[in-house]
Amino acid sequence: MRIPDGWSTRRPTLADQSAILAVLRASELASTGEPDSTLDTVREALTAPNCDPARDSLLAVDPAGEVVGWTYLDNPTGSDQEFVEVFVHPDRGNRPWRRCSPPSSTGWPSGPPSSGTRC
Secondary structure, three states: OOOOOOOEEEOOOHHHHHHHHHHHHHHHHHHHOOOOOOHHHHHHHHOOOOOOHHHHEEEEEOOOOOEEEEEEEEOOOOOOOOEEEEEEOOOOOOOHHHHOOOOOOOOOOOOOOOOOOOO
16 A cells, blocks of 8 residues: 555554544545544544554554544454454545546446556
């Protein structure tokens, strides 16, 4: 994966909850029109059973040091199946699929972007 020049990634801590919440709420507002997450939502994700933020979560940080993306693995039962949640501030980031052809019925230009997809 390539991130924009000057950006970085790092592992979150509980001290990042407010910054993560800002990204989460902006993402929800853009996708559903109504943000409904709270600090409790973020804390629960970061402290969930079978979740170690130092291993299972990542923040995207812009050149100014602002958190603009968050992803984490969700596996509350410890099963072999893990779910990945990804949130990006809708006004930030490099979203190549928006420069591609119009979305198909799946919502992606021709299915989800694969590694190395160029539009």
